[in-house]
Amino acid sequence: MPDDALFLISIIALPFLGSFIAALLPTNARNAEAWLAGLVSVGVVAIAISFRPVLAAGNVVRAEYAWLPEFGLNFILRLDGLAWSFVVLIGGIGFLVVLYARYYMSPADPAPRFFAFLLAFMGAMLGIVVSGNLIQLVVFWELTSIFSFLLISYWNHNQTARDGARVALTVTAAGGLCLLAAMLLLGRIVGSFDLETVLTSGPRIVSHPLYLTMLILFALGVLTKSAQFPFHFWLPRAMVAPTPVSAYLHSATMVKAGVFLLARFWPAMAGHEYWFWIFAPIGVATLLIGAFMALFQQDLKGLLAYSTISHLGLITLLLGLGSPLAAVAAIFHIMNHATFKASLFMAAGIIDHEAGTRDVRRLGGLYRAMPITALLATVAAAAMAGVPLLNGFLSKEMFFAETIESHVDTVLDKALPYIATIAGVFSVAYSLRLIHQVFFGPPAKDLPRQPHDPVLWMLLPVALLVLICLLVGILPGPTIGNFLAMAVHATLGPQTPTYSLAVWHGFTPALFMSGVAMIGGVALYFALQRYLSGDVEGVPILGALKGKRLFERALVFLSWRWARELEQNAGTTRLQPQMRLLVCVTIAAALWSLFSRPGSLDFTWPSSADPAFVLVWLVGGICAVAAAYQAKYHRLVSLILTGGAGLATCITFAWLSAPDLALTQLLVEIVTTVLILLGLRWLPKRIEGLDPDMTPKARLRRVRDLLIAVAGGAGLAALSYTVLTWPIGNSIASNFLERAYTEGGGRNVVNVILVDFRGFDTFGEIAVLAIASITVFSLLRRFRPARDSIELPAQKSFQNRFDADRYTGGKDPLSAHYMIVPGLIMRLLFPVIAMTAAFLFMRGHDLPGGGFVAGLTLAIAFILQYMAGGTRWAEARLRVLPARWMGFGLLAAAATGAGAWFFGRPFLTSAFAYADIPILGKVPMASALFFDLGVFSVVVGATVLILIALAHQALRVQRVSSDAAAAPPTEGSR
């Protein structure tokens, strides 16, 4: 049935499409918006009606689209009698609300937003009722929460609207997540997310060990949505929404989603007494509390909201009873409540609109000014109170009759008739209060506006709904009978009981209860009339039970105070603790994996050791430890000591026959030490020595840190030693030795590894070098030295003071030239060092050297020039563009690598040959040489760029200090 599928999907697609169009219309297109929304709702109803004959025969219309079939999530549309009646309800009332909203909303209100959200909500709501897949149902369920949030907060310049919307979203979305969990569990129990399968697996579900967990989660979802005690508090707060929204969402549709779900899953889940014990007590509590609170509301919409809560409690109770007949009553009451409550909300909106206030105490005697509204509201309120010949009476009668039956034999069950009667009394009382205090009595004075009946179009929706109340109430059989039967059959299937839809059943106990409720209600109202008209705010007795206040307090606590405190305790923004954690976790991880399985690590202690080598290591070790010890208080000392440790490493490499590494290490030590020295000048002033008044706590912290450091260092030393003394075994290391010359064309294995075997690593590392240098440059470019490092260093100011005392003109004629001799030598060294670099570069492939070392060497030559002549002098004579050097280097390396492509080989495949160059003779020319050239270029560029960045600090500081009118700047070098 492709047409069926198309129609079915249009039920959902139409509103969403309409919503999209509505959002794009201009702000003031109120009429176009209303037409659009109206047509969409009529379309939905029309489609639904076209399905009626099929469904009346007891069939189910289905359409299925694959979404995520592997996980059982398909997009299934499923229309049966129950869904059908909801579709008609949603579409029909939607149409009336749209009509009403057209005249209710002010021309200044942005119409696109309102109608777009309203239509989207309609789509989501329709999605819930026609979903044939549990997860898909949750999808639409959450969508209704989101759109309801957006609708409640429509007037978002209003603080209460924002708060109300947020509370509603918080409660219903949380419930939605519980529902999702329930549906996931239900899917697991049944083995499918298909609604059809679930509905027929009742016995399996009820007997499953996960049933109770699932049911509780399900209940949380349903009860939050249908505003059941103790989650009811969001509904009255949501009354800040525009009245059409209240009429639509909070009486007819969204709050019915919860009870719809109860009805939907009734055949699958209700067959256990847990069902009764969860839903019946909550239904009773909500029924009573809602009715009681409604009576004491001073706001018209507040009264209606609590009355809605109470009626929803009634429906929950009916469904919770677990008897088929009660379920019938529940479904019937869902329909009836939607009609009379929506019309009452609209009437309340009209009163608010025309009189300018919704405060019951300020209103009065309005029947003179607005007779038609008064008439309609009175009939609707009578239906709410359960007056005979109106639809509310019928379903209430069924409810009363059902309470008398016994279900689960308990105290609660026995008390039900009395509870129902009491609730009825209150229901009559608040309905009466609504009508009597607003429309009758002395006419209200000083209303914000002069009230009168609104335009006909605004009354029409109310009138239509009231007409339905009347028709159903007088002639239930011919009007609603078939529809109800369809819905009931679809819900209960074979369990459908026989019921009769007559106005008159004879003198039954239920009729007696109705009578008591009616008389009691009238009596109660008139007894309380004086009290209610007084200056009372809030509800007696239950007033202390402020759900929303408790909820907000809890939220503030949870979401601000506790969260912040816990976040601060469980986390940190300080660096030291983070480092400590990192080291500790690493140590723990290593220890755990080494010792979690039976012992396997054994040291082989060295049999003999060269005393000289041991001495080198002893010195190196002492340097390292001392460097760490001095790191905080004497940076310069610490740096020098680090250099000592580095030298020990150098000697070790040389000792162990790795001259290449030794050479590299030596140059790296030199360059980094010099660069750090240049940077040291700009660090903040050091803290002098240990604080003698250190608290014991701080001392303890130091001891702890020392222990961690010792553990980390010792562990690392042990690991290194273990690896170094490990038998070589089946390692690829020997392969490098074997192949370096035969296949790599070089005798220097280290260099062949660097530029050939693992040339790609080098390729990456030169990029790292380039990045590091531009990072340093861009960080320092904006860097302003700390205040305390702007002054001249102590030595220098001492010298200046000394000079000023001693010489006229404040300058020692000699001291201006104190660098002249070393400076000259340094300058003269430049070509020599550059030549050395070239030499190291060329021989790299066979002997210690290579691009990296050569690059560092040349960089040292540059550093010397800066040191000797100062930044200005050096830059006036020697213009280096380090970024170019780096760029060239990277491109050269990449080009060398890519050259192999033209020979059909992968990146970085090397070739080597001997080139016959005049004078020099046969020179080995490996393609790796060009790669090495790239390395060389990047190293030079990167080092010089960092040098420049640091050197320019000095220039900048001079500017800063001269701005501060300090001592005139001296020579730019340091």
Added chain:
Amino acid sequence: MTFADHLVIAPIVLPTVAAGLMLMLDGRSRNALAAINLISTFALLAIAITLAATAASGEPGTAIRTYRLGDWPAQFGIVLVSDRLSSLMLVLTATLACAALVFSLARWHGVGPYFHPFFQFLLMGLNGAFLTGDVFNLFVFFEVLLAASYGLALYGSGYARVRAGLHYIAINLVASLIFLIGASLIYGSAGTLNMADLAVRVAELGPRDRALLEAGASILGVVFLVKAAMWPLGFWLPGTYAAAGAPVAALFAIMTKVGIYAVLRLGSILTGPETEGSVMFGAGWLTAGGAATIVFAMLGLLASQELGKLAGYAVVISSGTLLAVIGAGDPALVGPALFYLVSSTLAISAFFLLIELVERGRTRVDDVLAVTLEAYGLEGEEEPGEDGDSGIAVPAILAVLGVAFVLCGVLLAGLPPLSGFVAKFAILAAAIGRGEAGVSPDAWLLLVVLLLSGFVTLFAVVRGGMRSFWGPIEREVPHVRIVELAPIAALLFLCVVLTVKAEPAMRFMQATAADLRGSKAYSGAVLAEPVPPPAPPREGGSR
């Protein structure tokens, strides 16, 4: 070899060349740099998609493409491997890069020097890390991406950025050191650095070597968890990300996923079906760590006032979720986890870009004031709402931002109907639906933390959004350019596509997960003897 075969290395060489060219130009003309960057980045996207398409074809010869650098045998040289997982990460990286780059062109790329080279270097590092099949080479590319990220984290300067950026640098430098220790332990014990070779050798190691290898793997694991910001190793993340410039943060969204990728990749290598579970990877406590990460991030979300911090914690949530799910050790969960990875990364990236636009024109004072007002409003008597009969028409640009904000919030919280929900649903359905004897404790844990974190995210995003869009303080309408909106729209659109086309996407993820289940196919493909190409005549001694 034809030129098409070199496509595997293109994602690394191309950004390097682009960055080299940019350095040659040395900031001469910002537009030229932007042009190079654009060409390179979009070309990277095309290349990545091509590679992914080849990998997805699933044919035995092409699904795992290898590339032997220097033409050395896989064990001795370095090898690049492009399989489903690698190419998926490449596509994701390139997508974020395109979005972030286009966004930056409006304004951000002019804030400081060297933005474009940093950008390309970061892409080089990321692509290299995803492609390499060698443990030490992985370290090298970690270095590349970290170095570039240092530059980008500090990009734009300012007190907050430098402070957070220096913390970030310090921690990651230490992490790099630890990486080196771990890598050398693995080399020392197994005698190889090649991942495929490692997978073969792990099974043959004696107990001594095995213990040392596991120590190395655990130490390495710590580094990846630092990258993935697992509690308690990830405190650096929210501050750094919040302080970073919007396009930088948007691109950084992929950075935590590098850690996840490494855990997945090495986890698959080190715990094959033939070897006992390794201590570091696949142990139950990864789930616990992931759950702790989520809990911490939830607290952070609730406690944070700025949107930037909020987005930072959203990153942590995403990481924690992935760790928890992967740590559960159930192969069926890996596919949905990858789906989640893609969806959450796209959403977070869009969110970072978006909040910069939303926050534009607001000052810190506004935020502080808003918080005080809120706290005051709750403590004191309820203010009677102004009786407004009419709403305020929202300027179109705010409406667009608002819609994007709602979509981002829905995606981040994993609410229906977008891909965030599909991902969470798939994870939970896979976790709950399995096992004969009831629902496992791991599955319960996942159910609770995933749903709870979704709720908290929703709450925090709504709170933040209300403060930004509906705040009690009058705000100026931000000036937003179309190149700034387009990337956000594109990223969100991709999420929508992922939602609608959930089935084919999930199929790809499941196939990827299946690849990871056994290292045999991987090792086989990488270690296979290459078909010798017809040797071209070469001068001198060719090998």
